[in-house]
Amino acid sequence: MNKKRLRIILLAGGTVLIILGSALDEAASVYAKAARICLECIGIG
């Protein structure tokens, strides 16, 4: 497969995955973690 075709497939695939993930509320899960203190991240556990 040439690189141009691969890039187009990956870009399209990435866009589809973002839309699919958003439809499954993954962005909300990311927000829920990011908008509160992540105890694991800061080393509390």
Add this chain to the structure above:
Amino acid sequence: MNRKLVQYISALLSNANLNGFLSGRIYQGASKHVCVPGLNCYSCPAAIGACPLGSLQTILASSQYTISYYVTGTLLLFGVFMGRFICGWLCPFGLIQELLNKLPSLTLIIPRWAGYIKYLILIIFVLLLPVFFVNSLGMGDPSFCKYICPAGTLEGGIPLLASHQDLRDAAGSLFLIKLLILIMVVIFSVISFRPFCKIICPLGAIYGLFNPISMYRFQVDPVKCIGCGTCAQNCKMGVAMYKEPDSWECIRCGDCRTGCPAGAITTTFQIGNEPIKNTN
């Protein structure tokens, strides 16, 4: 373009809520739905976006999901557009290591094989442990964040513990271990160029895989190249650009380009075979 300036601007844009350092509060705006390209802890009081690596683990560790479509798609787009250009130009933790490396010191050369360790860390701590090391409710931990990430300790842990007595009281042996890892990274950053990026960073490992196919790439003109090896001598990441322009380790900093006596190294941003933009 001045890389250092871009690094400062990127670090500031990723951490625009500077007031958070004073208040000790995490930013809760809508922009935290979106991942920033570089490694930047979302528990940093100044962070206005989500860390892609932390987000990936959070979704994988959740009992609700088996794969993270949203974060995987985001990483795909970042990787295909830029590859490890993100590491060299946009990552705040990369900037911190470079500033530490400005301090006068001995120089430690990190062997090339050590670069493969970050792929092991990616597989074990980011992909496997959050999915398979779960509690009775089926929930795992963001294991890289929890056990290793020095960016989280520096950007989130230290500022938050400094401003919250309850967090200081809760800090135990795990925090001490992470603090020790951070101290090691700081020490090694002084004596070696970007040791965390070279050996540990799973995000750099992911973006490195995209270097051969990313739209932003370096090209070496075989007609102009005289094979003198100056690019390899100038590269702080240990890449011989004239032999391997698509190396997984190249962070696209451009030191090879500016030092090339033949002007043989150019940058391109292309989706097809023909360059659509040449910045050289």
